[in-house]
Amino acid sequence: MVDRSGQQLGSYRLIRLLGHGGFAEVYLGEHVRLNSYAAVKVLNMQLGGSDAESFQREAHTIARLLHPHIIRVFDYDVAEGTPFLVMDYAPNGTLRSRHPKGARVPVANIVSYVKQMAEALQYAHSQKVIHRDIKPENMLLGRNDEVLLSDFGIATATQSSRYQHTQEIVGTVAYMAPEQIQGKPHPASDQYALGVVVYEWLSGARPFSGSFTEVAIQQVVAPPQPLHERVPGIPQQIEQVIMIALAKDLHQRFGSITAFANALEQACKTQPSSFAAPASMPPAHIGFVPPPPVLEAPVTTGPTIQAFEGEYNASNTPVFQDPSTPRPVSYSTSITPPPQDRRTISRRAMLIGLAGLVVVGGTAAGFALANHLGVGSGTVTTPVPGSPTTVKPSPTGAASTPTPAPFSGTWSSLPSLLAPEADNVAIHIRLQQHDYIYMTGGNRGSTFTPPNDDALYRYDTAAMQWEIAMSTFPGMFNNSVVQDEHNTLFFTGGYSPDNQAIATLLYKYQPATGNVQTITPPASITFGYGGSMIADQQGHLFLTQGYMHGFGTHTSAGTGWYRYDIAQNQWATLAPLPVGVGYTVLAPDGHGGLVLLGGVTDTEQKNGSTAIYRYRMASNSWTTEQMWWWADMIQPIITSWIPPGLLT
Structure with a gap:
């Protein structure tokens, strides 16, 4: 890695390196005339011709996303073949740094985070944009501790044909919806990923773990371990909401990301007070948390922008459905998750x-x-x-051991x-x-x-x-x-x-x-x-x-x-x-x-x-x-x- 500190990209002079990942580096940048600061994301690749044009198109798509809970991209370019983005600088780190892996997050915090992310994603979906890389590392904290969604795609479009390193996406596959693994991302894929994040915040662990291959297989064919097995005493209503969001079939999830957030908030309102802060939970980070050192700021490569138009068709082709008309879901205590027997597989x-x-x-x-x-x-x-x-x-019956049991299936006539x-x-x-x-x-x-x-x-x-x-x-x-x-x-x-x-x-x-x-x-x-x-x-x-x-x-x-x-x-x-x-x-x-x-x-x-x-x-x-x-x-x-x- 070459440290570009001191160089100038566009109108920004790169002050110092904030963080780096497999395909990009993020610098604190200063505008040469306005003396204002921004985060400058530099992709580690050289682009030309149609690749540079593709980058410009996707950057333009991202730049038009203006929402209080989305990191704003206000400039982009390709300088001597090097693509870069200029974004708002979020000084308080990420939700991953605030709630490290293994930590359980208070329910009130979860509801707040999910509402903010759902508002951002609902807006993006209304613009026919899918994020495809929802995870705590991409949820930044602004100056007022508001949650800001970052890394709406750019890098994947330009890197996908150049880099095929499995290890670069291991951290993402744990949040990836089955249809996205199959190459058919859908707005409901973002809901699934957010459901994985909530599952992790509630239990301290993601639904599936292992190597890239192991996790990908489980995402597609295996139901997650029930939350009540990981979190004894969790209200049934909360678990049911999460399991709906984690349905393998995207048509069995909530009709929109907002519907998911609303259902979660409704379910959490009915929770017993004893569940609000389980004794096994690490000390909660409530209120102001000192920002992490800037060198710990993570960098992610981001997804490819994916747009859909139209409605669902009879063949269940995953195409865009207007999120303003969510599929009806009851938010009462009678929510029933889609059946996902742990011993069965379609x-x-x-x-x-x-x-x-x-x-x-x-x-x-x-x-x-x-x-x-x-x-x-x-x-x-x-x-x-x-x-x-x-x-x-x-x-065909309850299994007394974790060994998968035989099942019977029915075919459409x-x-x-x-x-x-x-x-x-x-x-x-x-x-x-x-x-x-x-x-x-x-x-x-x-x-x-x-x-x-x-x-x-x-x-x-x-x-x-x-x-x-x-x-x-x-x-x-x-x-x-x-x-x-x-x-x-x-x-x-x-x-x-x-x-x-x-x-x-x-x-x-x-x-x-x-x-x-x-x-x-x-x-x-x-x-x-x-x-x-x-x-x-x-x-x-x-x-x-x-x-x-x-x-x-x-x-x-x-x-x-x-x-x-x-x-x-x-x-x-x-x-x-x-x-x-x-x-x-x-x-x-x-x-x-x-x-x-x-x-x-x-x-x-x-x-x-x-x-x-x-x-x-x-x-x-x-x-x-x-x-x-x-x-x-x-x-x-x-x-x-x-x-x-x-x-x-």
């Missing part, structure tokens, strides 16, 4: 909530955490299959085919402003005539009905399907129902016209059934070999790894897989490569793989990822929380 949360799941063919599923591997960003993208129907499980079918594949696409699910036929069983279904079906999600797209489709079973950037579907051949024929073929299907083209690879390219495939959305398909012999042959999957150039109709044999696996998952790694995880090595599907491998395109090489959390955390979740057969 299939949707497990399958697509953690990292943008990519399921490619067959009967196995796996997932990777996006912010750990980088999955879901970068130059390699992957088509997103349709969102699977959400399972809303209910507990939708029109089905005439007979149950297995060994088929399905994919969601959007065609001419309509959503469809294309699904191949499968094996119906010996009790049906014919036992095998060779059709290609299309499900219209709006009309809620199945249609026959093709009565005879050349693809067989246990194959895989992807969608390229032109809405074209590609199916691998798979294997025949009698286990006799395995076709190394690729079928190119045009949903708009119904045309099918058979693509025959050269003899050096061999792939069968149970393989996986991914489209990089840049004209290429990548395929694993899968199995080349039928079930019951004790055959291991091949290590073949291939690329197909769609426009040039050219195939290439790439570096072989580190191990032969079938029914595996392929996903982009966010850095121009791919990751491969999960799957089984044998046709009988008895030997599962827990390794995760990364393919680097530039060097055409594979490396093994040290993902201890897969074996230590994810597999126990799958085996103990997901009933057998649900993921097949």
Whole structure:
């Protein structure tokens, strides 16, 4: 770090360093003509071209936020490639310095803090701006001890493509809403984060702790420990309000951040006096607190400005809802939090909530955490299959130990085919402003005539009905399907129902016209059934070999790894897989490569793989990822929380 003290940025001379973080430094600055003081935040990066323009746009968005409880940004610029912001100087530190980690805060203080933060956030949401980094470190104390919200985004927009250091966001993920972890921030994400802050102030601990990966997984799939277990005697009304704000489903939270603040204040008015200052609480900081030394002033990098317009739609897409019309919530003692049994987990949360799941063919599923591997960003993208129907499980009984218990779930009733079918594949696409699910036929069983279904079906999600797209489709079973950037579907051949024929073929299907083209690879390219495939959305398909012999042959999957150039109709044999696996998952790694995880090595599907491998395109090489959390955390979740057969 280079100390810029003595330098001049814009109209401000940097007097001394107040604090620094991973991506920025904050200086006390003095206006060269007015002799007034301000905090000057200098981002540790060089910007030019479109990046500098993006910084200017976001800085302008922040500068127009004028509210008594928001730190005012009154100047910004890029000086010789160095971006900086000029902000109000808050001399009294932060709420984190006033209430250190582990301290429990008096309820009266909490209500005051939340009201001030809610007013600031409600105003920001009305301007269609989401903060995305609510935490005590970003709550500053003004000259009159008023709470000021800081760090409305700037840095993330410019740093996200340059820095992918997980350790820089560990402090933030503890407050991050599930939908934000999934890359879909919403105004309700700020409510969730504020709920985490209140939970921490009441109990002295955040709902979840651990490594970045551990916390992120828990945020998405695990309900927090009930407050009454951490704080015996806490009124039920207060706990219920917090649990509503911490609902995994953003639609089950309060209709606005103001509604949350009002509900909390109402609940706290009914609290017994014995709860106001528990004996276990450290001495409360009430009234004037000497400001911390200026060198302790923390610096945070801040979120990206996120704006939403419109209303909720039927598909639950998280878009902006006018916060002036909150969803009705009773503030009486009869508040009922959304059900969040600690032993249950929704299939949707497990399958697509953690990292943008990519399921490619067959009967196995796996997932990777996006912010750990980088999955879901970068130059390699992957088509997103349709969102699977959400399972809303209910507990089967009380558990006597913390070990997760099995659960039963119910599915929404939708029109089905005439007979149950297995060994088929399905994919969601959007065609001419309509959503469809294309699904191949499968094996119906010996009790049906014919036992095998060779059709290609299309499900219209709006009309809620199945249609026959093709009565005879050349693809067989246990194959895989992807969608390229032109809405074209590609199916691998798979294997025949009698286990006799395995076709190394690729079928190119045009949903708009119904045309099918058979693509025959050269003899050096061999792939069968149970393989996986991914489209990089840049004209290429990548395929694993899968199995080349039928079930019951004790055959291991091949290590073949291939690329197909769609426009040039050219195939290439790439570096072989580190191990032969079938029914595996392929996903982009966010850095121009791919990751491969999960799957089984044998046709009988008895030997599962827990390794995760990364393919680097530039060097055409594979490396093994040290993902201890897969074996230590994810597999126990799958085996103990997901009933057998649900993921097949």
